[in-house]
Amino acid sequence: xxxxxxxxxxxxxxxxxxxxxxxxxxxxxxxxxxxxxxxxxxxxxxxxxxxxxxxxxxxxxxxxxxxxxxxxxxxxxxxxxxxxxxxxxxxxxxxxxxxxxxxxxxxxxx
Amino acid sequence: xxxxxxxxxxxxxxxxxxxxxxxxxxxxxxxxxxxxxxxxxxxxxxxxxxxxxxxxxxxxxxxxxxxxxxxxxxxxxxxxxxxxxxxxxxxxxxxxxxxxxxxxxxxxxxxxxxxxxxxxxxxxxxxxxxxxxxxxxxxxxxxxxxxxxxxxxxxxxxxxxxxxxxxxxxxxxxxxxxxxxxxx
Numbered sequence: 585x586x587x588x589x590x591x592x593x594x595x596x597x598x599x600x601x602x603x604x605x606x607x608x609x610x611x612x613x614x615x616x617x618x619x620x621x622x623x624x625x626x627x628x629x630x631x632x633x634x635x636x637x638x639x640x641x642x643x644x645x646x647x648x649x650x651x652x653x654x655x656x657x658x659x660x661x662x663x664x665x666x667x668x669x670x671x672x673x674x675x676x677x678x679x680x681x682x683x684x685x686x687x688x689x690x691x692x693x694x
Numbered sequence: 695x696x697x698x699x700x701x702x703x704x705x706x707x708x709x710x711x712x713x714x715x716x717x718x719x720x721x722x723x724x725x726x727x728x729x730x731x732x733x734x735x736x737x738x739x740x741x742x743x744x745x746x747x748x749x750x751x752x753x754x755x756x757x758x759x760x761x762x763x764x765x766x767x768x769x770x771x772x773x774x775x776x777x778x779x780x781x782x783x784x785x786x787x788x789x790x791x792x793x794x795x796x797x798x799x800x801x802x803x804x805x806x807x808x809x810x811x812x813x814x815x816x817x818x819x820x821x822x823x824x825x826x827x828x829x830x831x832x833x834x835x836x837x838x839x840x841x842x843x844x845x846x847x848x849x850x851x852x853x854x855x856x857x858x859x860x861x862x863x864x865x866x867x868x869x870x871x872x873x874x875x876x877x878x
């Protein structure tokens with residue numbers, strides 16, 4: 585029976601995606617902090633401006649200096665000699681907690 | 695060390711958003727580009743530690759963020775001192791009003807504590823999930839969420855948006871925020 589599948593007034597998945605998280609958040613905001621938070625409308629506006637400010641830079645693409653740099657890196661050159669502001673001790677540095685050698689490597693260089 | 699074409703492509707693809715992130719963090723295009731450059735050099739020097747199949751972009755953002763943080767600690771005063779070079783970079787924008795609007799927004803953004811600023815940008819502009827942002831910032835997901843919330847609230851205060859609709863309105867600043875939505 586073709587009618588059965590169409591009985592749902594709104595597609596279930598769509599409702600969940602569109603209203604689910606927002607609804608929860610909204611309720612929480614209203615019950616817990618009626619005035620201390622932004623309305624959803626203001627949050628959206630804030631988010632829009634932030635996104636536009638950010639995207640304005642993204643749309644500038646890749647400046648030539650980075651194309652050149654990446655090409656140089658690709659050929660195995662320029663690994664250390666173009667690196668700015670670095671003691672150049674050549675140690676591989678952990679990128680997890682702190683990318684720079686920090687105070688320690690500075691002390692070593694003195 | 696030679697670079698595989700896929701790594702090269704991934705680095706190139708990441709540069710625009712790395713720059714946007716760096717500019718948002720530092721408020722200064724020149725410093726931001728130096729940060730990006732150093733990030734790329736770090737990434738290549740440590741490419742062995744990158745696990746193929748994981749998120750290259752998040753990995754690069756982590757490096758950049760950590761570089762910025764260590765620089766920030768060293769030059770705290772200087773970092774606060776933003777100059778006009780960011781506005782300079784936006785000169786190409788066709789709409790004068792947007793430029794003013796951007797400038798005002800960027801100034802407010804620059805006043806946020808770094809923790810809040812980076813969380814807001816990662817989640818609100820770079821498109822990372824809360825979980826990814828937590829990994830990048832090396833903190834708990836809940837911490838990111840609360841930083842994002844505080845950042846939004848603080849930004850709205852700085853831009854004089856009301857935190858409740860029945861509060862005294864400021865239509866001028868509200869217009870700034872709605873600009874581009876065709877409502878001003």
